[in-house]
Amino acid sequence: xxxxxxxxPEMSVQEAETVTLSCTYDTSESDYYLFWYKQPPSRQMIxxxxxxxxxxxxxxxxxxxxxxxxAAKSFSLKISDSQLGDAAMYFCAYRSASNxxxxxxxxxxxxxxxxxP
Amino acid sequence: GAGVSQSPRYKVAKRGQDVALRCDPISGHxxxxxYQQALGQGPEFLTYFQNEAQLDKSGLPSDRFFAERPExxxxxxxxxxxxxxxxxxxxxxxxxxxxxxxxxxxxPGTRLTVT
Numbered sequence: 474x475x476x477x478x479x480x481x482p483e484m485s486v487q488e489a490e491t492v493t494l495s496c497t498y499d500t501s502e503s504d505y506y507l508f509w510y511k512q513p514p515s516r517q518m519i520x521x522x523x524x525x526x527x528x529x530x531x532x533x534x535x536x537x538x539x540x541x542x543x544a545a546k547s548f549s550l551k552i553s554d555s556q557l558g559d560a561a562m563y564f565c566a567y568r569s570a571s572n573x574x575x576x577x578x579x580x581x582x583x584x585x586x587x588x589x590p
Numbered sequence: 591g592a593g594v595s596q597s598p599r600y601k602v603a604k605r606g607q608d609v610a611l612r613c614d615p616i617s618g619h620x621x622x623x624x625y626q627q628a629l630g631q632g633p634e635f636l637t638y639f640q641n642e643a644q645l646d647k648s649g650l651p652s653d654r655f656f657a658e659r660p661e662x663x664x665x666x667x668x669x670x671x672x673x674x675x676x677x678x679x680x681x682x683x684x685x686x687x688x689x690x691x692x693x694x695x696x697x698p699g700t701r702l703t704v705t
Contacts, residue, residue: 477632506691517593518633518681518696525691564632568691576621576688577646580632 475500475567479581486555487589494550494584496565504570507541507548508578512562521563524548526570560588592616594697596682602703603672611667611700615684622665623694624657625681633681639665640688672704
Protein backbone atom coordinates (compact mmCIF):
# COMPACT_ATOMS: atom_id res chain seq x y z
CA UNK A 474 0.00 0.00 0.00
CA UNK A 475 1.10 3.51 -0.70
CA UNK A 476 1.81 5.95 2.11
CA UNK A 477 2.29 9.70 2.10
CA UNK A 478 4.22 11.48 4.84
CA UNK A 479 4.20 15.18 5.66
CA UNK A 480 6.67 15.73 8.47
CA UNK A 481 5.87 19.39 9.14
CA PRO A 482 2.58 19.71 11.04
CA GLU A 483 2.87 23.51 11.06
CA MET A 484 4.82 26.11 9.12
CA SER A 485 4.78 29.88 9.14
CA VAL A 486 6.15 32.44 6.70
CA GLN A 487 6.32 36.18 6.48
CA GLU A 488 4.06 37.73 3.87
CA ALA A 489 5.86 38.09 0.50
CA GLU A 490 8.51 35.52 1.48
CA THR A 491 8.99 31.99 0.13
CA VAL A 492 8.13 28.79 1.94
CA THR A 493 8.65 25.13 1.10
CA LEU A 494 6.38 22.34 2.34
CA SER A 495 7.79 18.82 2.39
CA CYS A 496 6.20 15.56 1.30
CA THR A 497 7.61 12.08 0.90
CA TYR A 498 5.81 8.99 -0.28
CA ASP A 499 6.34 5.28 -0.48
CA THR A 500 5.28 3.19 -3.46
CA SER A 501 6.44 0.26 -5.53
CA GLU A 502 4.71 1.61 -8.62
CA SER A 503 6.48 3.44 -11.43
CA ASP A 504 3.50 5.30 -12.83
CA TYR A 505 1.48 7.59 -10.61
CA TYR A 506 0.28 11.14 -10.01
CA LEU A 507 1.05 13.50 -7.17
CA PHE A 508 -1.05 16.42 -6.02
CA TRP A 509 -1.00 19.29 -3.56
CA TYR A 510 -4.40 20.30 -2.24
CA LYS A 511 -5.21 23.35 -0.14
CA GLN A 512 -7.93 23.31 2.51
CA PRO A 513 -8.81 26.79 3.81
CA PRO A 514 -10.68 27.13 7.10
CA SER A 515 -14.03 26.80 5.23
CA ARG A 516 -12.90 23.18 4.57
CA GLN A 517 -13.49 23.01 0.80
CA MET A 518 -10.42 21.30 -0.66
CA ILE A 519 -8.91 22.97 -3.73
CA UNK A 520 -6.29 21.58 -6.10
CA UNK A 521 -3.09 23.65 -6.09
CA UNK A 522 -0.82 21.73 -8.43
CA UNK A 523 -0.33 18.27 -9.91
CA UNK A 524 2.63 16.26 -11.21
CA UNK A 525 2.72 13.20 -13.44
CA UNK A 526 5.51 10.86 -12.38
CA UNK A 527 6.68 10.15 -15.92
CA UNK A 528 7.35 13.85 -16.52
CA UNK A 529 10.78 14.95 -15.43
CA UNK A 530 9.94 18.63 -15.60
CA UNK A 531 8.66 20.08 -12.36
CA UNK A 532 5.12 21.47 -12.48
CA UNK A 533 4.55 25.20 -11.99
CA UNK A 534 1.35 27.16 -11.46
CA UNK A 535 1.96 30.89 -11.03
CA UNK A 536 3.48 31.33 -7.52
CA UNK A 537 3.35 27.59 -6.81
CA UNK A 538 5.98 25.13 -7.96
CA UNK A 539 7.08 21.65 -7.00
CA UNK A 540 10.42 19.91 -6.60
CA UNK A 541 9.75 16.34 -7.71
CA UNK A 542 12.56 13.90 -6.96
CA UNK A 543 11.33 10.52 -8.18
CA ALA A 544 14.28 8.46 -6.99
CA ALA A 545 14.07 9.98 -3.53
CA LYS A 546 10.26 9.77 -3.55
CA SER A 547 10.03 13.39 -2.56
CA PHE A 548 7.49 15.99 -3.71
CA SER A 549 7.85 19.39 -2.07
CA LEU A 550 5.74 22.48 -2.71
CA LYS A 551 7.29 25.92 -2.95
CA ILE A 552 5.09 28.98 -2.50
CA SER A 553 6.71 32.20 -3.65
CA ASP A 554 5.62 35.72 -2.66
CA SER A 555 3.35 34.33 0.08
CA GLN A 556 0.01 36.07 0.46
CA LEU A 557 -2.47 36.16 3.32
CA GLY A 558 -4.88 34.08 1.25
CA ASP A 559 -2.36 31.23 1.18
CA ALA A 560 -3.06 30.48 4.84
CA ALA A 561 -4.58 26.99 4.94
CA MET A 562 -3.93 23.31 5.52
CA TYR A 563 -1.93 21.84 2.67
CA PHE A 564 -2.23 18.16 1.84
CA CYS A 565 0.04 16.11 -0.36
CA ALA A 566 -1.74 13.26 -2.16
CA TYR A 567 -0.82 10.24 -4.27
CA ARG A 568 -2.82 8.45 -6.93
CA SER A 569 -1.92 5.33 -8.82
CA ALA A 570 -1.96 5.54 -12.61
CA SER A 571 -1.62 1.86 -13.30
CA ASN A 572 -4.96 0.26 -12.47
CA UNK A 573 -8.29 1.08 -14.02
CA UNK A 574 -10.77 1.74 -11.28
CA UNK A 575 -8.08 2.57 -8.76
CA UNK A 576 -8.80 6.26 -8.64
CA UNK A 577 -8.56 6.97 -4.93
CA UNK A 578 -6.30 9.62 -3.47
CA UNK A 579 -4.01 8.74 -0.56
CA UNK A 580 -3.38 11.83 1.55
CA UNK A 581 -0.71 12.86 4.02
CA UNK A 582 -1.61 14.30 7.41
CA UNK A 583 -1.25 17.88 6.24
CA UNK A 584 0.78 20.98 7.03
CA UNK A 585 -0.90 24.03 8.51
CA UNK A 586 0.56 27.15 6.90
CA UNK A 587 0.30 30.48 8.69
CA UNK A 588 1.12 33.73 6.92
CA UNK A 589 2.56 36.46 9.15
CA PRO A 590 1.58 39.98 7.98
CA GLY B 591 -21.16 26.60 -12.52
CA ALA B 592 -22.24 24.90 -9.32
CA GLY B 593 -19.67 22.90 -7.43
CA VAL B 594 -20.08 19.75 -5.39
CA SER B 595 -22.69 20.20 -2.71
CA GLN B 596 -23.28 18.16 0.42
CA SER B 597 -26.10 18.05 2.90
CA PRO B 598 -26.54 18.41 5.74
CA ARG B 599 -23.47 20.49 6.54
CA TYR B 600 -23.69 19.51 10.20
CA LYS B 601 -25.28 16.48 11.79
CA VAL B 602 -25.49 15.51 15.44
CA ALA B 603 -26.57 11.95 16.11
CA LYS B 604 -27.02 10.00 19.27
CA ARG B 605 -25.02 6.81 19.47
CA GLY B 606 -26.97 4.03 17.81
CA GLN B 607 -28.90 6.25 15.41
CA ASP B 608 -28.74 5.83 11.64
CA VAL B 609 -27.65 8.77 9.48
CA ALA B 610 -27.74 9.52 5.75
CA LEU B 611 -25.36 11.98 4.12
CA ARG B 612 -26.06 13.32 0.65
CA CYS B 613 -23.68 14.36 -2.11
CA ASP B 614 -24.61 16.21 -5.30
CA PRO B 615 -21.62 16.03 -7.68
CA ILE B 616 -20.90 18.46 -10.46
CA SER B 617 -23.31 17.76 -13.31
CA GLY B 618 -21.90 15.28 -15.80
CA HIS B 619 -19.11 14.06 -13.57
CA UNK B 620 -18.59 10.34 -13.96
CA UNK B 621 -16.51 9.57 -10.89
CA UNK B 622 -17.63 10.12 -7.30
CA UNK B 623 -15.64 9.56 -4.13
CA UNK B 624 -16.33 9.56 -0.40
CA TYR B 625 -13.59 10.34 2.12
CA GLN B 626 -13.59 10.48 5.92
CA GLN B 627 -11.52 13.18 7.62
CA ALA B 628 -10.94 12.85 11.35
CA LEU B 629 -9.97 15.96 13.29
CA GLY B 630 -6.43 17.03 12.51
CA GLN B 631 -5.92 14.29 9.93
CA GLY B 632 -5.87 14.00 6.18
CA PRO B 633 -8.88 12.59 4.35
CA GLU B 634 -9.08 8.82 4.12
CA PHE B 635 -10.71 7.05 1.20
CA LEU B 636 -13.99 5.27 1.82
CA THR B 637 -15.50 4.34 -1.54
CA TYR B 638 -15.58 5.17 -5.25
CA PHE B 639 -18.27 5.12 -7.95
CA GLN B 640 -17.98 5.30 -11.68
CA ASN B 641 -21.46 6.26 -12.80
CA GLU B 642 -23.74 3.97 -10.77
CA ALA B 643 -21.16 1.20 -10.35
CA GLN B 644 -19.37 1.03 -7.00
CA LEU B 645 -15.88 0.01 -8.16
CA ASP B 646 -14.04 0.24 -4.86
CA LYS B 647 -15.43 0.06 -1.34
CA SER B 648 -12.24 -1.10 0.32
CA GLY B 649 -12.10 1.91 2.65
CA LEU B 650 -15.47 1.43 4.30
CA PRO B 651 -14.53 0.76 7.94
CA SER B 652 -17.33 -1.68 8.75
CA ASP B 653 -20.54 -3.16 7.43
CA ARG B 654 -22.37 -0.33 9.17
CA PHE B 655 -21.28 1.91 6.32
CA PHE B 656 -23.13 1.73 3.02
CA ALA B 657 -23.00 3.97 -0.05
CA GLU B 658 -25.10 4.12 -3.17
CA ARG B 659 -25.41 6.13 -6.39
CA PRO B 660 -28.40 4.51 -8.06
CA GLU B 661 -28.78 6.81 -11.08
CA UNK B 662 -25.16 7.76 -11.50
CA UNK B 663 -25.52 11.26 -10.12
CA UNK B 664 -26.52 11.92 -6.48
CA UNK B 665 -24.90 9.68 -3.89
CA UNK B 666 -25.86 8.82 -0.33
CA UNK B 667 -23.55 7.56 2.40
CA UNK B 668 -25.47 5.78 5.13
CA UNK B 669 -24.09 4.92 8.53
CA UNK B 670 -26.12 2.55 10.67
CA UNK B 671 -25.96 2.35 14.45
CA UNK B 672 -23.52 5.25 14.70
CA UNK B 673 -20.62 5.02 17.13
CA UNK B 674 -18.51 7.78 18.66
CA UNK B 675 -15.58 6.81 16.46
CA UNK B 676 -17.70 7.71 13.42
CA UNK B 677 -17.43 11.40 14.38
CA UNK B 678 -15.59 13.07 11.51
CA UNK B 679 -16.05 15.25 8.47
CA UNK B 680 -17.29 13.27 5.48
CA UNK B 681 -16.07 14.69 2.19
CA UNK B 682 -17.49 13.96 -1.23
CA UNK B 683 -15.52 14.59 -4.42
CA UNK B 684 -16.26 14.17 -8.11
CA UNK B 685 -14.24 14.17 -11.31
CA UNK B 686 -15.28 14.50 -14.92
CA UNK B 687 -13.88 11.25 -16.25
CA UNK B 688 -11.94 8.28 -15.01
CA UNK B 689 -8.23 7.94 -15.59
CA UNK B 690 -5.42 10.43 -16.04
CA UNK B 691 -4.33 13.06 -13.56
CA UNK B 692 -7.89 14.30 -13.30
CA UNK B 693 -8.67 16.81 -10.60
CA UNK B 694 -11.11 15.72 -7.94
CA UNK B 695 -13.47 18.54 -6.98
CA UNK B 696 -14.42 18.45 -3.32
CA UNK B 697 -17.58 19.47 -1.55
CA PRO B 698 -17.63 21.40 1.74
CA GLY B 699 -18.16 18.24 3.77
CA THR B 700 -20.65 17.07 6.38
CA ARG B 701 -19.44 17.29 9.96
CA LEU B 702 -20.90 14.36 11.87
CA THR B 703 -20.81 14.41 15.66
CA VAL B 704 -21.96 11.30 17.50
CA THR B 705 -22.85 11.89 21.14
